[in-house]
Amino acid sequence: MSTEAAAEQTATNNEVILPEMYTRIDAIIEKYKDKPGSLIPVLQQAQEVCGYLPHLVQRYIAKGMNMSPSVVFGVATFYSYFTLVPRGKHVIRVCLGTACYVKRSEEIIEKIKAELDLEVGEITRDKKYSLEAVRCLGACGLAPVVVIGQDTYGDVAATKVMDIIKKYD
Amino acid sequence: MICAGTGCVANGSLKVKDALETELIKRNLQKEVKIVLTGCNGFCAKGPVMVVYPEDIFYQLVKPEDVPHLVEEHFIKGRPVQKFLYTPPADKNTIPVMNDIPFFKHQVLRALRNRSLIDAEKIEEYIARDGYMAAAKALTEMTPEQIVVEMKKSGLRGRGGAGFLTGLKWELCARVSGDIKYILCNGDEGDPGAFMDRSVMEADPHSVLEGMIIAAKAINAHYGYIYVRAEYPLAVQRLQLAIESAKDHGLLGKDILGTGFDLDLEIYQGAGAFVCGEETALMASIEGKRGMPRAKPPFPAVKGLWQRPSVLNNVETFANIPPIILHGADWYASLGTEKSKGTKVFALSGALNNIGLVEVPMGTPLKTIIYDIGGGIKNNRKFKAVQMGGPSGGCIPGSLIDTPVDFENINKTGAIMGSGGMVVMDETTCMPAMAKFFLEFTEDESCGKCVPCRIGNKTLLTILQRITNGEGREGDIELLLDLSQQIKDTSLCGLGQTSPNPVLTTIKYFRDEYEAHIKEHRCPARVCTPLVKFVVDQSKCKKCGQCFKACPAGALKWEKGQVAYIDPEKCTKCKSCIKACRFWSID
Ligand SMILES: Cc1cc2nc3c(=O)[nH]c(=O)nc-3n(C[C@H](O)[C@H](O)[C@H](O)COP(=O)(O)O)c2cc1C
Ligand code: SF4
Ligand code: SF4
Ligand code: FES
Ligand code: FES
Numbered sequence: 001m002s003t004e005a006a007a008e009q010t011a012t013n014n015e016v017i018l019p020e021m022y023t024r025i026d027a028i029i030e031k032y033k034d035k036p037g038s039l040i041p042v043l044q045q046a047q048e049v050c051g052y053l054p055h056l057v058q059r060y061i062a063k064g065m066n067m068s069p070s071v072v073f074g075v076a077t078f079y080s081y082f083t084l085v086p087r088g089k090h091v092i093r094v095c096l097g098t099a100c101y102v103k104r105s106e107e108i109i110e111k112i113k114a115e116l117d118l119e120v121g122e123i124t125r126d127k128k129y130s131l132e133a134v135r136c137l138g139a140c141g142l143a144p145v146v147v148i149g150q151d152t153y154g155d156v157a158a159t160k161v162m163d164i165i166k167k168y169d
Numbered sequence: 170m171i172c173a174g175t176g177c178v179a180n181g182s183l184k185v186k187d188a189l190e191t192e193l194i195k196r197n198l199q200k201e202v203k204i205v206l207t208g209c210n211g212f213c214a215k216g217p218v219m220v221v222y223p224e225d226i227f228y229q230l231v232k233p234e235d236v237p238h239l240v241e242e243h244f245i246k247g248r249p250v251q252k253f254l255y256t257p258p259a260d261k262n263t264i265p266v267m268n269d270i271p272f273f274k275h276q277v278l279r280a281l282r283n284r285s286l287i288d289a290e291k292i293e294e295y296i297a298r299d300g301y302m303a304a305a306k307a308l309t310e311m312t313p314e315q316i317v318v319e320m321k322k323s324g325l326r327g328r329g330g331a332g333f334l335t336g337l338k339w340e341l342c343a344r345v346s347g348d349i350k351y352i353l354c355n356g357d358e359g360d361p362g363a364f365m366d367r368s369v370m371e372a373d374p375h376s377v378l379e380g381m382i383i384a385a386k387a388i389n390a391h392y393g394y395i396y397v398r399a400e401y402p403l404a405v406q407r408l409q410l411a412i413e414s415a416k417d418h419g420l421l422g423k424d425i426l427g428t429g430f431d432l433d434l435e436i437y438q439g440a441g442a443f444v445c446g447e448e449t450a451l452m453a454s455i456e457g458k459r460g461m462p463r464a465k466p467p468f469p470a471v472k473g474l475w476q477r478p479s480v481l482n483n484v485e486t487f488a489n490i491p492p493i494i495l496h497g498a499d500w501y502a503s504l505g506t507e508k509s510k511g512t513k514v515f516a517l518s519g520a521l522n523n524i525g526l527v528e529v530p531m532g533t534p535l536k537t538i539i540y541d542i543g544g545g546i547k548n549n550r551k552f553k554a555v556q557m558g559g560p561s562g563g564c565i566p567g568s569l570i571d572t573p574v575d576f577e578n579i580n581k582t583g584a585i586m587g588s589g590g591m592v593v594m595d596e597t598t599c600m601p602a603m604a605k606f607f608l609e610f611t612e613d614e615s616c617g618k619c620v621p622c623r624i625g626n627k628t629l630l631t632i633l634q635r636i637t638n639g640e641g642r643e644g645d646i647e648l649l650l651d652l653s654q655q656i657k658d659t660s661l662c663g664l665g666q667t668s669p670n671p672v673l674t675t676i677k678y679f680r681d682e683y684e685a686h687i688k689e690h691r692c693p694a695r696v697c698t699p700l701v702k703f704v705v706d707q708s709k710c711k712k713c714g715q716c717f718k719a720c721p722a723g724a725l726k727w728e729k730g731q732v733a734y735i736d737p738e739k740c741t742k743c744k745s746c747i748k749a750c751r752f753w754s755i756d
Contacts, residue, residue, distance in 0.1 A: 036475075037457035040440050044399065078459040078616075079440030081399050097361025098559060098592045099518035101606050107744075135443070135610070136361030138401060140518040140590075141176045141213025141525050152179035159721060159745070 017056055024049045025057065029064035039065060039075055043082060052083045080135075088123045088130035090168040095145040097136030105144035107158040109133060115162050129165070170285050172218040174209030174371060175364075175403060181233065182217035188233035192240045202244055205294075208372015208407075210285045212272055214524035215255070220267055220285050227267040228253040258522045258544050272523045275542050277504065279512045280328075280488040281528045283373045289407050292414040295375040301420055303491035304382040308428045311494075313343055316387040322498035324510035325490070329355050329446075329483030330561070330587050331663070332509075332576045335490075342388040342470035342480045351479040352385045352393035352432075354487055355451060356404065359443040360559030361610070363590035365514040366484035368526050370397065370404035373488065374411035378421065380487030382432055383494055388480055391431045396451055399438045408436055443560075443614035447662050448473075448481045450616065461616045462662035483588070485514055505531035509575035513586070519555075519593035520547050531575040535565065538574065539593060550595035554678070558587025560607045560614075561667035563674030564600070583674040585667065597748070599696035600679040601686055604672045605633040611668040622665030625656040629672060637697040641687035646676060695747045695755070702756045703740050705733045709754035719749035 028045045032038035042061060047053050053076050062069040076082045094100075094109050109120065112131055116124050123130040139145050142154025146161060148168055156164065171177075171186050186204060193199045210218045215229035226249050231239065235253070242250045254263035255270050264270050267285075278284055287294035295301070307316055321336030342350065354377060358366040370377060381393055397405050412434055415421040423431050437455050444450050445460035452474045454460035473479025489511060493501045502510045509531040515538065518524050522544030529538060539545070539552065546552050554564040563584035565572060572578050579586045594603070608630040617623045629652055632645055653669030660666045676683060685691045692700040705716075710732045717727035724739035725746060735746070735755070747755050 037455055039457040040454065041438070044438065044440065074459055075457070079442050081439075081441035095361075098556060098590065098606075099362040099516075101361075102519045102592055102594055102598055102603075134400070135359075135441075136363075136400075137175075138358070138364040138367040138398075139175050139179060139213075140362055140364050140516060141216075142179060143518055143524075152175070154176070154179055 017050065017054060021049050021057075022060070025060065026064070029061065033065060039067070039072065040079070043072070043076055047082060052086050055084070085121070086123060086127075086130075088128055090129050090149050090165075091132060092129055092165060093132045093134045093137070093147040095135070095137050095139075095143070095147075096133045097140065097143075099136070099140035100144040103144040104158070108144060108146060108156060108161050111158045111161055112165070116165075128169075170205050170207050170210075170220040170222065172208070172210045172216060172285070173206040174213065174216075174368060176209065176213035177216035177218055178403075180216040182219075182231075184233040185217050185219070185231050185236060188236040189240070192236050193244075196240060196245065198240070198244055205288045206290075207285050207287065208289045209368040209526060211276075211281070211368075211526040212523065213526065224249075224265075225267045226265050227255055227270060227273075229255055271541050272525070272527070272544065275533070275537055276528050277512050277530050278528050279492055280369060280376075280485050280514055281373070281526070282492065283376065287373070289372050289374060290410055292375060292411070292418060295373070296418075299495065300375055300491075301379055303494035304379045304420065305426055307383045307386050307494050308426055308430055311386075313387045313389060316383060316494070317343055319494065319498050320387070320490075323493045323501040324498075324505070324508075325486070325493060325501065326509065326576065327483055328485035328489070328513065328588065330558070330585070332586060335482060335486055338470065338480060338482070339384060339387045341468070342478050345471050345478040347478050349392070349477045350388055350390040351474045351477055352381050352388065352390040353451070353455075353474065353479055353481040354381055354393070354395040355446060355448070355481055355483045356395055356397040356401070357439050357446040357451065358398060358401075358484075358588065359446040359614075360561075360588050360590050362518055362556070362559055362592045363516045363588045365516050365526055365589055367401050367404055369484050369488050369514075370401065371407050374404075374408045375415065376488040376491060377408070377484055378411055378415055378434065380482075380490035381434060382420070382425070383490050384480060384482065384487070385432045386430060388478070390480070391433065393432065393434045394437045394455055394474075395434060396437050396439055396445075396455065399440055405436055405438060412436070442616075443610070444616045444662070444664050447664060450662070451481065452479065459616070461618050462664075464661060485589075506573065506575045506577075508577055513574070513589055515574075515589045515591050517543050517591050517593065519591075520550065520552075520595040520598075521545070521593045522547050529574070532573045534570075535572045535574055536570045538591070539570065543593065546593070546595050548595075550597070553594045553596050553598060554600070556584075556592040556594065556603070556671070557590065558585035558667075558670070559590050560610045561585060561663065561670060562587045562590075563670040564594075564603070564678065565674075566678040568678075583670065583677055585670065597694055597696070599637075599692055599694035600675040600682045601633060602637050602692075602694075602696050604675045605630065605637055607671040608633055608668070611664065615664060615668075619659075619661040619665060621656045621659040622661070622668065625652060625660075626665070626668050628652060629656070629669065633672070636683065636686050637692075637700075639686070639690050639697070639699045641683075643687070645687055646680065646683050650676060691756075695744070695753075698742055698744070701742070701744070701747070703735050703737065703742060703746075704756050705735055706754050706756050707732050709752055711752050711754065713751070715749040715751065716746035716755065719745040721745060 062072040219228040249265045326332040450460040450462045514528045612626045717725045722741045727733040
């Protein structure tokens with residue numbers, strides 16, 4: 001099987017995209033279609049709709065924006081803001097920026113990886129949590145920083161981080 | 170004045186505000202006491218932070234449940250509440266007045282001139298502090314040439330990293346003819362460990378807009394973008410609001426202040442790629458492409474965004490411009506050193522007592538910043554080095570603590586000024602591991618366009634990985650030095666040209682640590698786990714038992730008056746004991 005066909009198959013197998021999502025994406029495309037250079041905002045907003053950027057949606061956007069899918073895929077993979085895999089109900093983001101690194105934020109990641117049995121960029125089997133490593137959240141004064149969903153936690157100790165995570169169910 | 174910067178909000182400052190509002194109403198004081206939400210005050214580590222005027226009392230670490238007590242004492246009985254006042258480390262007496270606190274005392278605020286004084290969401294408050302006066306002056310009284318001359322005379326150098334003379338950059342673009350030009354603001358702030366641009370955008374967005382209006386007049390641009398990282402939602406929101414209120418006040422849009430000059434500004438959200446901070450990559454990104462740098466020339470001043478002449482400046486650079494136009498180049502140039510004028514904002518973080526955002530005159534000795542403002546190293550540890558300029562910069566060792574901080578002197582050490590991140594390290598930081606950390610960053614962020622950066626950095630990383638894994642080989646240090654020089658010389662953009670700096674400076678100043686890793690299979694800072702033995706050195710152990718208390722796995726055996734022992738069967742190598750031991754007795 002060619003890689004393309006393989007991608008197509010995994011895409012159709014796992015990706016559930018609701019009709020209403022397409023309606024909202026249509027509206028986004030309509031708004032930006034004629035504006036040069038607007039692929040990035042379109043992808044940002046589409047990601048807000050779906051939670052991530054499924055392959056099918058990328059193709060859909062390519063068609064709507066009149067671009068080749070490879071351009072869309074190229075941009076979507078270049079920027080770290082975009083994710084091509086689904087996220088958990090709660091996204092745990094651990095900062096690995098310099099200020100957090102010198103405060104040993106790596107140990108926080110190791111701890112979460114061991115406790116939740118997942119790797120960075122993965123989602124737990126019950127789909128409850130996903131773990132991401134990020135580069136500086138601009139809250140270095142509070143290092144080391146962990147963000148869960150929309151909540152920022154500063155001065156987090158590796159030994160205490162699971163207590164915080166468990167509050168999110 | 171309650172701080173509503175990102176740090177303080179994370180620490181619950183909005184709940185403090187709600188509690189305060191309720192309490193003031195309860196006490197019928199809502200008319201006498203006005204609550205204002207400000208941007209970052211700078212002293213983020215002590216958040217939530219609050220300043221009460223006119224007395225200028227600085228409160229820190231305020232919790233919502235403490236508010237009734239605070240209102241009772243301060244606003245009714247008129248005495249500052251001891252419990253929330255600042256106490257210097259190693260001192261018992263509190264310091265109530267903000268500007269008496271060493272953290273604030275040594276600072277000179279120019280880019281941050283409105284810090285803790287205005288509500289970022291109210292244009293009236295910005296205007297009341299001379300806001301938009303400079304823009305009015307530039308638009309009504311000055312020609313583009315006069316603005317350029319004034320800027321060149323002020324000696325202001327770009328705050329985004331390279332330190333290029335701002336006036337000169339404008340002049341280059343002003344000279345190019347063309348009816349469409351762009352003015353661009355770089356709010357990408359990709360250097361991890363730096364957060365001053367964020368703070369300016371959140372706390373004083375109008376100062377950025379005003380700087381951009383003046384620049385637009387100088388180069389004759391009528392359209393502009395502010396490029397902000399998507400990770401900074403509050404900054405985006407505040408800038409958006411600022412643009413709208415400026416339009417409502419006739420300060421942006423068509424026919425600004427009736428002068429016939431038009432300028433429209435738009436926000437563009439970046440999508441998380443460090444290399445997009447580089448100017449040509451940033452422009453490619455606004456055009457909707459992968460953010461890859463291209464070779465210069467042509468310079469952006471000639472061919473920039475959409476192939477049009479463009480000027481890109483950093484957020485802090487723009488924030489500095491209005492006072493220069495208003496008070497003149499001579500006033501501005503009166504502070505600073507021969508070739509670095511004015512002030513610079515730094516983000517202090519790491520092993521310091523006082524973490525936060527500070528603005529000091531150029532040329533201030535590193536020592537003043539670290540000890541007087543930063544309050545020295547936490548837990549009485551030793552100052553080892555400070556990383557300046559992030560992944561493109563380098564470390565400055567403790568022995569160079571008297572270095573005056575300006576562009577020239579920092580470059581001499583092998584580090585760079587960069588955007589102003591200062592990450593302070595104590596002796597628990599391993600320098601080869603630090604270099605590896607930065608290389609992981611650059612290797613990941615390299616856009617991949619040119620070979621030296623893409624492959625070279627990967628090779629550097631591989632060598633550093635084997636050194637920190639205890640598999641370093643004879644000759645690895647020389648190999649690192651050699652390869653670093655090649656990457657610097659042959660990479661296309663600033664990312665590759667500077668990425669070896671952390672390697673070069675750590676070898677320059679801490680070569681013995683590299684040698685210990687390679688030759689003795691030892692990590693002096695006990696950071697690289699494969700090189701740590703987790704054995705108590707009987708001769709060094711002071712029998713204090715701290716390690717025993719810290720171990721979460723029950724692997725430590727210790728009794729009063731006895732030397733400690735680690736059971737290798739139970740030890741999970743978590744290093745809690747190593748951190749707890751004050752005597753470096755665990756190898
Ligand atoms: C890899 C790389 C990343 C950069 N990141 C930033 C950044 O995050 N913010 C910034 O203002 N400048 C950044 N710069 C510098 C810009 O290219 C540019 O020089 C600067 O924004 C110009 O503004 P200034 O003259 O006001 O400093 C970066 C440069 C390189 C090579
Ligand atoms: S130096 Fe690195 S980031 Fe810059 S163009 Fe080359 S590969 Fe890309
Ligand atoms: S903390 Fe250090 S000095 Fe104290 S008992 Fe443990 S090994 Fe010995
Ligand atoms: S380095 Fe973690 S928030 Fe900046
Ligand atoms: S966020 Fe409040 S002091 Fe920085």
